[in-house]
Amino acid sequence: MKILNIMLSHDLGGIQQAFLDYNTALGMQKIEVINITSYKAKINSFLHKQNLKLPNIVPFDLLSVLILKYIIHKTKPDIIIAHGNRAINFSKFAKSQNIKLIGIAHNYSLKGLRKCDFVITLTHHMKEFLLKNNFAExxxxxxxxxINIAKDFTPNKTYRKPIVIGVLARFVAKKGVDVFINAIKILxxxxxxxxxxxxxxxxxxxxLIALARKLNLQDQISFTGWVNDRDKFFKQIDIFCLPSLHEPFGIIVLEAMEASVPIVSTDTEGPAEILTHLQDGLICKAGSSEDLAEKIVYLIENPIKAKEFSKNAYLTLKQNYDIKVVSEKLQHILESFNKILAPTDSINSFTLEFL
Structure with a gap:
């Protein structure tokens, strides 16, 4: 089986990490992979083997589609795995009908996914959302x-003085970093x-920097800029918070679990399925600085419980999210999809969107 793995976003983030992980997972199962990215994609430096690149200059780049069509003709993949709407759109126009197109539902945007023959969702919540929107089960x-687990469970023996609380996120409104800053004010x-x-x-x-200054938190909050060395980041914190208002999955939660750091997350879609409240982390109400602060206080005042949560989280990670486990499931899914004829309703739904 030969897979074309395509992701055309330029920036770094969760989708980009997932694209890299798919490349690794497929390789672990001895499946031939052809990776396709954009010329200016920041992720190119993370790919150890050479990948093919598209210009990807505008949302519908005819030159990129023609190049992709040529690549598909020459490489003859059995399946295309597309990460993101643009990757789906280009692949849909470039592929022949006998090649299956699988869209990875990294978020709740349906338009691109309707053009796919099959969809892989990250959570049960996401699957239910698709079913409610007339996707065939x-x-x-x-x-x-x-996540490729590379570390044993190694929690901090005691909290630092002062206790260090960390957040890693893109600075966009839906990540709720302002909610976290207000929680620090409460603490x-x-x-x-x-x-x-x-x-x-x-x-x-x-x-966000202005908000920290307005709340007179210059001495309590430091902004580090974009973090490339996540291991180093997690080693310098005692508690990790995910304050998102909307989080379809949250790969960063898996990274915190691997780092053996106790976690407070909002009750958003992905993290609420990854973590179980009071078992392997704490869940707070999204958008509530007060509830976030309350959960942080619980971890501060109950360090033994915090370590217990971290241990349980690490075990959950190994059982459900280790790349060795997930890669085997991915292989079974691809083999199953490859035996099925591509459904014609994917063509029909694609056409209907333009009527």
Whole structure:
């Protein structure tokens, strides 16, 4: 079986990490992989073997489609795995009808997924969303994102003084970093000895820095910029927070689980399936600085429980999200899809969107 794995986003983030993980997972199962990215994609430097690149200059780039069509003709893949709407659109126009197109549902955008023969969702919540929007159940499989576990369970023996609380996120509104900053304000007012480390970058960066200053948190919060060395980041924190308002999956949660760091996450779609409240982490209400602060306080005041949560989280990670486990499931899914004729309704739904 030969797979064409395509992702055309330029920036770095969860989808890009998933694209890399699919490449690794397919290789582990001895499946031939052809990776396709954009010329300017930041992820190119992370691919160890040579990948093919498209210009990808505009949303519908005819030159890129023609190049992709040539690549498909020469390489003759059995299946195309597409990450993101643009990758789906280009692949749909470039492929021949006998090649199956599988879209990875990294978010809740349906337009691109309707053009696919099959869809892989990351969570049960996402699958239910697709079913409610008239996707055929026979076209859907659930497969979570994965992580290549490289470390044993190694929790901090004790909290630092001050206790360091970390966030890693793109600085966009839906990531809720402002909610986290307001939670730090609450903890400061309650006289907890804490420091917050916020890693990331994005369009909201100036607003977030201004908010920290407005709340007089310059001494409690440091902004590190985009973090490339995540291992180093996790080693310098005692508690990890995911304050997102909307999070389809949350690969960063898996990374925190591997790092043996206790986690507080919002009750958003992905993390709420990954973590079980009071078992392998704490879940707070999305958008509530007060609830986030309350859950952080629980971990601060219950360090033994925090370590227990971290241990359980690590075991959950190994059982459900280790790339060795998920790659085998991926192989079975692809073999199953490859035996099925591509459903004609994917062509019909594609046409209907333009009527």
């Amino acid at each position: 026979s076209r859907i499989c659930i497969l979570p994102n994965m 400061k007012e309650k006289k907890y000895d804490i420091q917050a480390v916020i890693g990331g970058s994005g369009e909201e960066e100036d607003n």
